[in-house]
Amino acid sequence: MTTQPSQAETRLGFPTDFVWGAATAAYQIEGAVAVDGRGPSIWDTFAHTPGVVLGGDTGDVAVDHYHRFGEDVALMSSLGLSAYRFSISWPRVQPGGSGAVNAKGLDFYRRLVDALLTAGIEPWPTLYHWDLPQELEDKGGWPARDTAYRFAEYAAIVHEAIGDRVAHWTTVNEPWCAAFLGYASGDHAPGRRDPESSVRAAHHLLLGHGMAAAALRGAGAQAGAAVNLYAVTPASEAPEDVDAARRIDGLQNRFFLDALLRGRYPEDVLADLEPYDLGVRDGDLEIIGGPIDMLGVNYYNRFIVTGKEGAAPAITSPFAQASPWPGSEHVGFVQVGRPVTAMGWEIDESGLTEVLTRVAADYPPVPLYVTENGAAFDDVVSAEGVEDPDRVAYLDAHLRACHAAIGQGVPLRGYFAWSLLDNFEWGWGYAKRFGIVYVDFETQARIPKTSARWYSSVIGRGGIGLSSAE
Ligand code: FCB
Numbered sequence: 001m002t003t004q005p006s007q008a009e010t011r012l013g014f015p016t017d018f019v020w021g022a023a024t025a026a027y028q029i030e031g032a033v034a035v036d037g038r039g040p041s042i043w044d045t046f047a048h049t050p051g052v053v054l055g056g057d058t059g060d061v062a063v064d065h066y067h068r069f070g071e072d073v074a075l076m077s078s079l080g081l082s083a084y085r086f087s088i089s090w091p092r093v094q095p096g097g098s099g100a101v102n103a104k105g106l107d108f109y110r111r112l113v114d115a116l117l118t119a120g121i122e123p124w125p126t127l128y129h130w131d132l133p134q135e136l137e138d139k140g141g142w143p144a145r146d147t148a149y150r151f152a153e154y155a156a157i158v159h160e161a162i163g164d165r166v167a168h169w170t171t172v173n174e175p176w177c178a179a180f181l182g183y184a185s186g187d188h189a190p191g192r193r194d195p196e197s198s199v200r201a202a203h204h205l206l207l208g209h210g211m212a213a214a215a216l217r218g219a220g221a222q223a224g225a226a227v228n229l230y231a232v233t234p235a236s237e238a239p240e241d242v243d244a245a246r247r248i249d250g251l252q253n254r255f256f257l258d259a260l261l262r263g264r265y266p267e268d269v270l271a272d273l274e275p276y277d278l279g280v281r282d283g284d285l286e287i288i289g290g291p292i293d294m295l296g297v298n299y300y301n302r303f304i305v306t307g308k309e310g311a312a313p314a315i316t317s318p319f320a321q322a323s324p325w326p327g328s329e330h331v332g333f334v335q336v337g338r339p340v341t342a343m344g345w346e347i348d349e350s351g352l353t354e355v356l357t358r359v360a361a362d363y364p365p366v367p368l369y370v371t372e373n374g375a376a377f378d379d380v381v382s383a384e385g386v387e388d389p390d391r392v393a394y395l396d397a398h399l400r401a402c403h404a405a406i407g408q409g410v411p412l413r414g415y416f417a418w419s420l421l422d423n424f425e426w427g428w429g430y431a432k433r434f435g436i437v438y439v440d441f442e443t444q445a446r447i448p449k450t451s452a453r454w455y456s457s458v459i460g461r462g463g464i465g466l467s468s469a470e
Helices: 042-047 065-079 103-118 134-138 146-162 175-183 195-218 239-262 267-272 284-288 350-362 389-407 426-431 450-461
Strands: 011-013 019-023 083-087 122-128 168-173 222-228 231-234 294-298 302-306 368-372 412-418 437-439 446-448 463-465
Touching: 019 122, 019 368, 019 450, 042 134, 065 103, 065 446, 065 450, 083 168, 083 412, 103 122, 103 146, 122 146, 122 195, 146 168, 146 195, 168 175, 168 195, 168 294, 175 195, 175 222, 175 239, 195 222, 195 239, 195 284, 222 239, 222 368, 231 239, 231 350, 239 267, 239 284, 239 302, 239 350, 294 350, 302 350, 350 368, 350 389, 389 412, 389 450, 389 463, 450 463
Parallel strands: 019 083, 019 412, 083 122, 122 168, 168 222, 222 294, 231 302, 294 368, 368 412
Antiparallel strands: 011 463, 437 446
């Protein structure tokens, strides 16, 4: 008699309550920018500025998710996702960013949440994925403290509308990008290039998070923020490389982690940011460091950093001109010859285990979720569909890295693939495809890629095969 190997022996299993999700963001997928009372956001203004987005692309139509969300929820259901991370468009809910609420905008998210719940998929909304109402930018944007207060009000409005059906809330997505790509390098909306504004924006995004998280938690919700963390390695043992790595790790990782999880900014980063004034007031850091129920970690790659002259800046946009690292403008980034994605980002899954174990080891305990991880590749449609073995390999390797982190005691509770759908990839427009589902941007047809089917089988088995990409 042959005995069948048990599931546990044939796969690297994840906890039975592990959350298996996929993620998107409002401006990248919704389209319908002038429908049902939505107001303009900084991304509408920015994308319509000539020469800032590849191909002159905009999110005007995107992948028309606003009208096709029913089909998209059915797709998620067919893949077996247990959760869907999406973002709420602030200017759809509150067109001017303060005051009047747009009932039709809230209704859209009510319909979406209801459709998800009916399909057995847990909604994981993010309140801010970079689409600030333009009116608030006109009043100073994130460098203005008032924006943080407006954000907390908006969070309460959304919670009032869907809080009875939504348990897990993310306040801000990647405040580093919003602050430093938006206000220092100008690669992202609103396209300002002013270091002082960027550090103030970073502080106010965190303050907005803290106030919103307190309001949400006070109303019984679970809340946290999602940060983009990087493994950071000096290019050599040379002191200038080691110091460059300290600076980038400082502004990219520790600035946010220390503030959110310890209620303080790292001293060395504050010194690097001299002479800028962050606009910190008494009590702010207590608010920012207030209790959270989870931390979202977005991971894409490792930075190998040098302080020596002449290395290329990290690729942040096709039009990158200024550094998004105030105080460390001299720092360069080195590639070491690993395989790259279509973004030119070197693939290094060991960095994901590294950032997860680092957060668990260096900070007070908090449940972690990988809220974004994925890769762009130049997908092509053939008679067989869309075969994307490179993306399967990327996802597989990074899920192994998650499994390794869990094995080392990291309280990792879920994973969200970026992205559910091909979409508007910010400064790269529609040129970079991150979806596990292909979208024909002409017809809006959705075609699940091999990676979607592979991910679906991983979810079905509750784990990955013992050998790669099984
Ligand atoms: C992250 C963003 C997300 C997407 C991926 C590729 O920085 O949060 O919207 O652009 O990168």
